[in-house]
Amino acid sequence: MSASLATVSYLGATILFILCLGGLSNQETARRGNLYGIIGMTIAVLATVFGPRVGAAGYGWIVGAMLVGATIGLYAARTVQMTQMPELVALMHSMVGLAAMLVGFANYIDPGASANMSGAEKAIHEVEIYVGILIGAVTFSGSVIAFGKLSGKLSGSPVLLPGRHWINLLGLLVVIYYGREFLNAHSIHDGMTPLVVMTVIALLFGVHMVMAIGGADMPVVVSMLNSYSGWAAAATGFMLSNDLLIVVGALVGSSGAILSYIMCRAMNRNFI
Numbered sequence: 456m457s458a459s460l461a462t463v464s465y466l467g468a469t470i471l472f473i474l475c476l477g478g479l480s481n482q483e484t485a486r487r488g489n490l491y492g493i494i495g496m497t498i499a500v501l502a503t504v505f506g507p508r509v510g511a512a513g514y515g516w517i518v519g520a521m522l523v524g525a526t527i528g529l530y531a532a533r534t535v536q537m538t539q540m541p542e543l544v545a546l547m548h549s550m551v552g553l554a555a556m557l558v559g560f561a562n563y564i565d566p567g568a569s570a571n572m573s574g575a576e577k578a579i580h581e582v583e584i585y586v587g588i589l590i591g592a593v594t595f596s597g598s599v600i601a602f603g604k605l606s607g608k609l610s611g612s613p614v615l616l617p618g619r620h621w622i623n624l625l626g627l628l629v630v631i632y633y634g635r636e637f638l639n640a641h642s643i644h645d646g647m648t649p650l651v652v653m654t655v656i657a658l659l660f661g662v663h664m665v666m667a668i669g670g671a672d673m674p675v676v677v678s679m680l681n682s683y684s685g686w687a688a689a690a691t692g693f694m695l696s697n698d699l700l701i702v703v704g705a706l707v708g709s710s711g712a713i714l715s716y717i718m719c720r721a722m723n724r725n726f727i
Contacts, residue, residue: 457507464502465699471495472703476710499699542605545677548684549598555591555687556654559584562694563650564643578638580694581646585634587690588650589657594683596661601677604670611670619667626656675718682711 471491478488503509504517535543563584572580603609616622633649640646668676685707692700 461502461506462698464498468495468499468502468699469702471498472706476706499703503697503699539606541674541677542602545598545601545605545673545680548677548680549595549602551684552591552594552596552598552687555684555691556588556595558691559588559591559694560650563646566643581638582634583690583693585637585650585653587687587694588654589630590683590687590690592654592657593661593664594680594687596658597665597676597683598661598680600662600665601673601680604665605673605677611673613669614666616663616667619663622663623660626660629653630656675715678711678715678718680711682708682715685709685711 472495475488475492478484633653637646637649685704689701689704
């Protein structure tokens with residue numbers, strides 16, 4: 456597939472994703488919206504797999520990964536009860552966060568990803584990696600805790616640590632400090648330490664953030680994590696220079712944020 460055909464396919468998939476969101480806003484058009492989303496994702500996957508960036512040597516790995524993922528997805532869809540759908544959604548969000556983390560690390564340690572970059576371009580690329588892993592880590596750990604609370608594996612009672620806001624502020628300052636160290640690293644080896652430290656802090660923050668929220672508010676948390684997963688996908692799109700990931704991630708992130716705000720207003724909550 457040529458680059459121009461892949462671009463046109465991405466554009467068509469983007470339009471279908473927008474129509475999907477519009478359809479899901481109403482019960483009468485939700486089925487049609489789902490269909491638009493399925494078609495759009497199929498086009499996006501095919502355009503990516505057969506696009507100019509993937510060589511024939513990688514088809515075996517891609518097909519194998521798709522078969523494993525499809526098998527797990529079909530099994531989950533057929534066995535999960537309707538009442539368990541919120542916890543399944545939380546688990547799926549954790550997978551998006553984990554994917555963003557893994558792609559970020561892989562992109563950083565790949566010597567060819569930034570071989571032709573220097574100066575401001577290289578710094579921007581490293582910021583994209585840092586932010587993408589940060590959001591992905593928070594999404595991953597937070598979604599796992601949300602899944603645990605929704606499934607009853609963890610207590611639904613909020614866990615409030617003494618001075619938790621100061622702990623959050625300290626974690627933010629450490630993340631900013633190590634972000635500076637990461638940008639000033641002279642080699643991949645030097646940059647791995649601040650990147651790993653930030654990842655650990657982000658994972659702990661995701662756990663701390665969701666554990667402090669009661670089980671009755673988990674639907675709002677799942678919506679909020681949906682927004683986070685969208686921004687993680689958008690950051691991944693910037694890392695990979697993939698326009699479709701950027702647009703779709705922004706759509707999911709913004710729509711999830713708006714839904715979370717509406718739900719908070721309806722439930723009179725103020726934790727977002």
